[in-house]
Amino acid sequence: MPASVLIVDDEKNILLTLSQSLQLAGYQTHLAASGQVALDVVSARPVDAVLMDVKMPDMDGLTALARLTELKPELPVIMMSGHGTIDTAVKATQLGARDFLEKPIARERLLVALRNVLKHQAAMEELRELREQLGRYDMVGSGPAMQRIFSLIQRTAPSEGRVLITGENGTGKELIARALHQHSRRKANPFVKLNCAAVPHELIESELFGHEKGAFTGAVSVRRGKFELAHEGTLFLDEIGDMPPAMQAKLLRVLQEGELERVGGAETLKVDVRVIAATNKNLEKEISAGRFREDLYYRINVVQIHSPPLRERREDLPDLIGTFLREACAKNGRRPLTLSPDALSVMSAYDYPGNVRELRNLVERLAILCEGPIVTRTDALELLPRGRGGVPPPVVETSTAWTPPPPTLDSAVVAAASTPAPALVAPPPPLSAPVQAGFHPRADKTFREQVEDAEREIILYVLAHTHDNVTEAARLLDLERGHFYKKMKALGLRRGQSET
Numbered sequence: 001m002p003a004s005v006l007i008v009d010d011e012k013n014i015l016l017t018l019s020q021s022l023q024l025a026g027y028q029t030h031l032a033a034s035g036q037v038a039l040d041v042v043s044a045r046p047v048d049a050v051l052m053d054v055k056m057p058d059m060d061g062l063t064a065l066a067r068l069t070e071l072k073p074e075l076p077v078i079m080m081s082g083h084g085t086i087d088t089a090v091k092a093t094q095l096g097a098r099d100f101l102e103k104p105i106a107r108e109r110l111l112v113a114l115r116n117v118l119k120h121q122a123a124m125e126e127l128r129e130l131r132e133q134l135g136r137y138d139m140v141g142s143g144p145a146m147q148r149i150f151s152l153i154q155r156t157a158p159s160e161g162r163v164l165i166t167g168e169n170g171t172g173k174e175l176i177a178r179a180l181h182q183h184s185r186r187k188a189n190p191f192v193k194l195n196c197a198a199v200p201h202e203l204i205e206s207e208l209f210g211h212e213k214g215a216f217t218g219a220v221s222v223r224r225g226k227f228e229l230a231h232e233g234t235l236f237l238d239e240i241g242d243m244p245p246a247m248q249a250k251l252l253r254v255l256q257e258g259e260l261e262r263v264g265g266a267e268t269l270k271v272d273v274r275v276i277a278a279t280n281k282n283l284e285k286e287i288s289a290g291r292f293r294e295d296l297y298y299r300i301n302v303v304q305i306h307s308p309p310l311r312e313r314r315e316d317l318p319d320l321i322g323t324f325l326r327e328a329c330a331k332n333g334r335r336p337l338t339l340s341p342d343a344l345s346v347m348s349a350y351d352y353p354g355n356v357r358e359l360r361n362l363v364e365r366l367a368i369l370c371e372g373p374i375v376t377r378t379d380a381l382e383l384l385p386r387g388r389g390g391v392p393p394p395v396v397e398t399s400t401a402w403t404p405p406p407p408t409l410d411s412a413v414v415a416a417a418s419t420p421a422p423a424l425v426a427p428p429p430p431l432s433a434p435v436q437a438g439f440h441p442r443a444d445k446t447f448r449e450q451v452e453d454a455e456r457e458i459i460l461y462v463l464a465h466t467h468d469n470v471t472e473a474a475r476l477l478d479l480e481r482g483h484f485y486k487k488m489k490a491l492g493l494r495r496g497q498s499e500t
């Protein structure tokens with residue numbers, strides 16, 4: 001769609017000349033002979049940029065500029081004047097104008113200014129989108145379920161096929177949708193999301209299709225809907241099972257014909273959008289209950305990706321916890337925490353009814369509250385809600401130690417593209433460390449001896465984790481290197497013991 005520019009000037013000749021120049025350069029133009037008309041146009045039509053004269057009768061350009069920025073803060077405005085003084089230019093910039101052109105305006109100068117503001121606008125939108133997505137693209141997990149998901153993403157993303165993502169809340173459905181978009185041919189275009197459960201039923205139509213000014217009470221200006229905003233990109237319809245039946249019929253029409261009308265509008269708009277839908281409901285049951293249209297189900301369910309609950313893929317827990325712990329420590333400005341194997345087994349036994357979202361929150365809480373450099377079994381037990389999910393296992397001797405997180409989706413997809421082998425992500429070998437960080441009171445030892453045993457275990461564990469790197473081990477335990485050596489000596493420890 002060509003960008004549309006609103007030109008505002010009380011001189012008809014100027015309006016026509018500028019309009020002609022812009023149309024020749026491929027822009028769509030709207031004309032307004034006064035500030036008030038400009039405000040009306042902007043609230044009635046989608047406009048991408050405004051070119052406005054400063055000196056106009058009735059409402060001068062600077063007043064109109066102030067009102068415009070109030071109405072549409074993101075809309076770029078270029079001011080122009082034949083009597084331009086530095087003062088006016090400064091004032092215009094303070095009021096939010098993106099550029100200031102002096103009349104008579106050379107065509108080239110005008111086109112450059114316009115290109116710049118539109119480019120800047122697009123970059124800002126991209127940045128906003130990127131910020132929103134930051135940290136949400138990397139999909140962690142290397143177990144069979146995640147490998148199946150990676151493989152489906154890899155095969156489905158480049159196609160135009162609609163995808164239905166199913167799974168409980170917090171299992172990563174949105175991440176999968178974003179990954180599909182990121183690895184599709186549409187990735188340079190918008191990814192737009194609508195959560196059908198979060199919008200009141202009476203507003204969902206205007207959210208999806210947009211509305212004209214005055215279409216209903218509160219429609220004070222024209223608004224593009226999510227379909228229009230996602231043109232040439234991807235529209236992610238989250239919680240589609242909550243879409244009201246009347247809307248399901250309208251959605252079906254857009255999916256079949258690629259056409260829609262804004263609410264209250266007569267013009268038919270063509271849209272090119274790939275729809276990805278997600279639900280935590282069983283849509284087949286919803287169809288049997290008469291709450292979901294069968295024909296819509298078949299339209300959206302070309303490929304189905306199921307994201308299993310976390311309790312059914314516990315093998316991903318070490319990677320997820322490791323990644324979240326690293327992120328949370330960095331975010332909260334603290335040194336990386338190390339998770340003891342016993343803390344990991346406590347955390348692995350819990351059921352996570354809120355799935356990965358709950359795990360992420362719990363780990364962030366750990367990164368804030370845990371006092372020592374190592375997360376112990378006690379820390380983990382204190383963290384988990386009581387009476388829900390799995391029972392923490394008894395303390396057992398374990399050699400399961402820290403495993404670094406595997407590659408993220410990006411590298412996994414690349415790897416899979418060059419190697420058709422079934423394993424998209426090869427989990428790194430576990431570190432073999434004879435570790436036991438739990439505490440068992442013993443009658444045959446003094447308190448001092450038991451403290452020393454515990455110190456010995458911690459030091460051996462950290463040495464195993466750092467492959468016997470004493471400097472790194474001391475850093476992890478927050479000890480001076482010299483002090484750490486002394487401690488090892490006092491406890492009868494030497495390097496190399498941790499590997500045995």
Ligand SMILES: Nc1ncnc2c1ncn2[C@@H]1O[C@H](COP(=O)(O)OP(=O)(O)OP(=O)(O)O)[C@@H](O)[C@H]1O
Nearest residue numbers: 136138139140168169170171172173174175356357
């Ligand atoms: N495999 C994963 N790797 C890393 N983070 C993940 C993974 N899966 C989910 N998450 C994180 O868990 C949180 C919830 O994920 P997301 O919003 O994608 O779930 P959802 O299934 O769409 O949830 P809802 O159904 O409630 O909308 C996010 O913070 C996301 O980054």
